[in-house]
Amino acid sequence: MVAIRQVPPSSRLREETLLIDVRETGERLAGHIEGTPHIPVGRLQDDLPALISDLDTELVFYCATGSRSKVAAAFATAMGYTDTASMDGGFERWRNEGLDWVSPGQLTDEQAMRYARHITLPGVGARGQERLLSARVAIVGAGGLGSPVALYIAAAGIGTVGIIDDDRVDSTNLQRQVIHSLDHVGQSKTDSARERISALNPDVKVELYPEKLDAANAFRILSGYDVMVDATDNFPTRYLLNDVSLNLRIPVVHASIYRFEGQVSVFDPYQGPCYRCLFPLPPPPEIAASCDAGGVLGVLPGVMGTIQATEALKVVLGLGETLVGRILLYDALAQRTSELRVARNPECPACSDEQNPPELIDYDPSCRPA
Ligand SMILES: [Zn+2]
Structure with a gap:
């Protein structure tokens, strides 16, 4: 030799x-x-x-x-x-x-094995994993978008996951809401989601809120989270979440889907545009069809929710370039993405005055000022 x-x-x-x-x-x-x-x-x-x-x-x-x-x-x-x-x-x-x-710091031997692919990943490492384990992420909606978000951030080892949803699992959900299964039909979506998350990763503490998010409970539920994920399917909750974000200064990872198309962005309060900078008013209720009425390709929320999970992890880790100031548009039929650059609106009724964040109100389905 x-x-x-x-x-x-x-x-x-x-x-x-x-x-x-x-x-x-x-x-x-x-x-x-x-x-x-x-x-x-x-x-x-x-x-x-x-x-x-x-x-x-x-x-x-x-x-x-x-x-x-x-x-x-x-x-x-x-x-x-x-x-x-x-x-x-x-x-x-x-x-x-x-x-x-x-x-390896605070990680147990078991955690060091479970998260080995994160620990060896440049930019994450043991320190990043510890950060994930001490982070708190709230998911508003345990449906089509919330399913992949919850599964992936739980698998990644986000330490505390809050799930807010007042709905029950029904059989029409199973075409896209992959966190639920047939034997969960009739159960609350929050319980059903917790069961899957706990089976996947016992490190994750799951906090359940089987209630409808409204102006009266929003601060109680969402205070103390590091990131909020907008996985809702209706405009009133989306506008309310934007107001909460501006009050509590918690970033929102937003996505919405319609039939074969989706959009995703990150709203970092006062650092980039807010939801209302982009959409001062929602479309009239007769045009703004929800998933129920408009139909949706089952895999579409899987794609968009997975991007939301990616952004939520990046926000927690302070890694890469998030979608702050950009909207990513996805067209499943053309299999094409495009991107819109968006800036803060200095006249925005919600975020133009940092000292006076909007008061929380319950929006009617039109989300128009009374
Ligand atoms: Zn704004």
Whole structure:
């Protein structure tokens, strides 16, 4: 075997070479060097070429103590990589020399396994997962949009999920409301949703509000949440939620659907436009058909709700570019998306005066000022 070059731990390795963790997943989760990709020794043959195509890249492998990383370096050399080395003493020596590393923090071993794909994900990591676990997300509506939102944010490990819905499951819901199932027909949607969420992820605390959101209960229910998801199907609740958002300064992840089309956006109070900046008044009730009357392709709320879940997670993590100031339009029939840039309306009756947020009122179906 060719002699393997060994290099001592130093911060230079992280900055100037590609430092690769070749330990097993369980070891990785107990702590690792920040920003280092993870390929267990047994996966090098498959995963290394996918990660690095330039055979002249300077590669330094590390394991726990520095023996498996020698094997990894020899193996990479045999694969044709020209500049490989093993970090002497491994992660143990790295830590002992006081160099920076990322600890799994507050996560239990079980959580570290459950969220392993988040923990190894750049931009999320153990810190991000802890953030998700301490976040509170309220979902208004446990129907077509609320179903995928609830399932995905629960799977992602959002620590507290509030569900607000006064409806019961009926058999016409099952064509699109995938959180409910046939044996839940007749049950309250909140109970039905809790059952699925708890079966999926016991980490999630589910707070149920089997009531209709109105001006009298909105502050009691929604205070203390970090993000609100508008998964409603009617204009009065949507306008009320906008007013709540401006009062409590909680961002709203909005979506609405009609037949084969949907739209989704994020309303971050006073940072971007609010719902009323865009839609000062809803369409007249005779035009504003609800799902019941207009029909809807069953998978459409799945697509739009999944985008809402994505945005809610991004808001919690402070990650990427959210849909604040943009409306994403989706046309399922053409399989096409388009985007509208939208700005705050300085004359907006709801958000133009930050010091005087709108008083909560119960809107009639027209949502027009009395
Ligand atoms: Zn506004």
